[in-house]
Amino acid sequence: xxxxxxxxxxxxxxxxxxxTNEYFRGTAWLQVLVPNDSTLHCPTYNVTxxxxxxxxxxxxxxxxxxxxxxGRGFYQEEGRPARVLHPGDVVTIRPxxxxxHGAAPDSGLTHIAISTNAExxxxxxxxxVTDEEYxxx
Amino acid sequence: xxxxxxxxxxxxxxxxxxxTNEYFRGTAWLQVLVPNDSTLHCPTYNVTxxxxxxxxxxxxxxxxxxxxxxGRGFYQEEGRPARVLHPGDVVTIRPxxxxxHGAAPDSGLTHIAISTNAExxxxxxxxxVTDEEYxxx
Numbered sequence: 539x540x541x542x543x544x545x546x547x548x549x550x551x552x553x554x555x556x557x558t559n560e561y562f563r564g565t566a567w568l569q570v571l572v573p574n575d576s577t578l579h580c581p582t583y584n585v586t587x588x589x590x591x592x593x594x595x596x597x598x599x600x601x602x603x604x605x606x607x608x609g610r611g612f613y614q615e616e617g618r619p620a621r622v623l624h625p626g627d628v629v630t631i632r633p634x635x636x637x638x639h640g641a642a643p644d645s646g647l648t649h650i651a652i653s654t655n656a657e658x659x660x661x662x663x664x665x666x667v668t669d670e671e672y673x674x675x
Numbered sequence: 676x677x678x679x680x681x682x683x684x685x686x687x688x689x690x691x692x693x694x695t696n697e698y699f700r701g702t703a704w705l706q707v708l709v710p711n712d713s714t715l716h717c718p719t720y721n722v723t724x725x726x727x728x729x730x731x732x733x734x735x736x737x738x739x740x741x742x743x744x745x746g747r748g749f750y751q752e753e754g755r756p757a758r759v760l761h762p763g764d765v766v767t768i769r770p771x772x773x774x775x776h777g778a779a780p781d782s783g784l785t786h787i788a789i790s791t792n793a794e795x796x797x798x799x800x801x802x803x804v805t806d807e808e809y810x811x812x
Contacts, residue, residue: 550744578737580791
């Protein structure tokens with residue numbers, strides 16, 4: 539079983555600060571690798587989810603790319619089965635596709651998150667992934 | 676000393692195919708993580724340089740982000756001293772800034788390369804980094 543401590547020891551990019559907004563359940567961490575700006579339009583983050591942690595359903599107006607670097611977790615688009623994520627997996631998320639991502643119950647997850655076409659606006663945050671939805675994966 | 680074999684064992688993303696174009700010196704490898712497309716505009720690659728390998732001087736009309744994941748190498752912008760790269764380093768390259776990147780003489784280098792604003796066009800490839808320039812770093 540991976541724990542967040544195990545993940546941290548193996549990880550390349552810093553874990554950053556604990557995410558304290560209401561769009562996440564469980565404990566997750568964020569390090570800004572590239573801030574948003576008006577030239578590259580491509581803010582890039584290192585995100586670490588402790589076991590069981592995940593974000594709410596949400597959409598990105600410009601899309602997103604996830605590059606999984608550690609642990610094990612899930613990515614799910616609305617109306618589709620969840621995809622299990624492992625290190626080396628790449629997820630491309632089209633604009634305005636409702637989705638969530640996060641750790642497995644028994645493993646942390648670390649991924650790089652690249653916000654594509656960031657000039658099109660911020661993520662639209664929606665309802666949480668309920669414990670029932672999550673436990674039924 | 677890192678060797679490309681050592682790098683490969685530690686690396687998260689595949690090494691891909693050997694780069695055979697004339698814009699690289701030495702041996703380098705490329706794996707497409709996200710292909711270019713007309714929606715995300717953000718092709719993303721895993722690039723592995725064997726010791727001594729580097730690319731020519733070049734410019735990206737839309738800019739580029741490098742996320743260093745293994746080994747040791749260099750990034751240099753024209754007219755500036757070379758920056759030594761280590762795992763966890765992030766390089767943001769503004770549009771049309773002339774630069775090169777590659778491995779150290781005694782270590783391989785692996786980085787993720789994100790082409791930002793790819794709708795603005797392909798890289799403009801220029802002259803090689805000469806052995807004299809490289810050996811004087």
